[in-house]
Amino acid sequence: KYLGLPEDSLLITVGYNNSPAQQHIEILNSIQKYKREILKNVFLVLPMTYGATNEYRNTVRKHLEQHGFRYKIFDKFMLDEEMAMLRKASDLMIQVQITDQFSGSMLEHLYTENVVITGDWLPYDTLDEKGVFMLKVSSVDEVGEKLVYALNNLDSLKEKCKNNPEIIWELSSW
Numbered sequence: 001k002y003l004g005l006p007e008d009s010l011l012i013t014v015g016y017n018n019s020p021a022q023q024h025i026e027i028l029n030s031i032q033k034y035k036r037e038i039l040k041n042v043f044l045v046l047p048m049t050y051g052a053t054n055e056y057r058n059t060v061r062k063h064l065e066q067h068g069f070r071y072k073i074f075d076k077f078m079l080d081e082e083m084a085m086l087r088k089a090s091d092l093m094i095q096v097q098i099t100d101q102f103s104g105s106m107l108e109h110l111y112t113e114n115v116v117i118t119g120d121w122l123p124y125d126t127l128d129e130k131g132v133f134m135l136k137v138s139s140v141d142e143v144g145e146k147l148v149y150a151l152n153n154l155d156s157l158k159e160k161c162k163n164n165p166e167i168i169w170e171l172s173s174w
Contacts, residue, residue: 003085005072009043010151013090013114016105018048018075021098023140024060030144032067037148044071045090047105049078087112091158092150096140097122102172110134111168113161115154117146130167133160 005011015022024046031038044064048057057075064071078086093109096119100106109116110132118124120136127134135157137146150157 003074003082003089005045005089006043006070009041009070010039010092010154011043011045011090012147013045013047013086013093013109015095015097016047016103017051018053018057019051019097020056023096023098025063026140027094027096027143028060028063028067028069030141031069031147032144034144034148035067038144039151042070042151044069045086046071046073047078047083047086048073048075083108087114090114091154092117092147094143094147095119095122096137096143102126107168107172110161110164113158113164115150115157115161117143117150126171127167130171132164132167133157 001007014027015024046060048060057073061073074086087108090109090112092115093106094117095103095106096117100122102123106116106118116134118134118136119140120138124134135146135150137143
């Protein structure tokens, strides 16, 4: 409520910054292909508070509007407390950027029991070895199909996320 997000919707966080490397447009194109199968109460949240330019953010905004997505873009600096609220409010996170070292933002979503869709090309072997539950795609084009699967099986997938907080805490608490 504090963040101005609808309380009666499934919140899907897409990426975590304003960089084209997050592949926002590609993700939205993939989701668009499955828009009929995606629940009506889905709401996309795009944290785009740093990185790239306003031009890129505006391109993403136009794309969202053109395809009729319900969404909110965060484009102003967020306090740590607000970021924590966003992580906790989200149900799913899509994180399929081109490359990554070890996304702190994604770890926070995992810690708050979000179902995370990520790319199998990203170097998250440590998370796999520790037993962190995530859904993986082998290309950004698969995101829409995987999202439909996640939405249709959300309760059972959320149950599989129950151990993630303890694993993440042991792995990277700060």
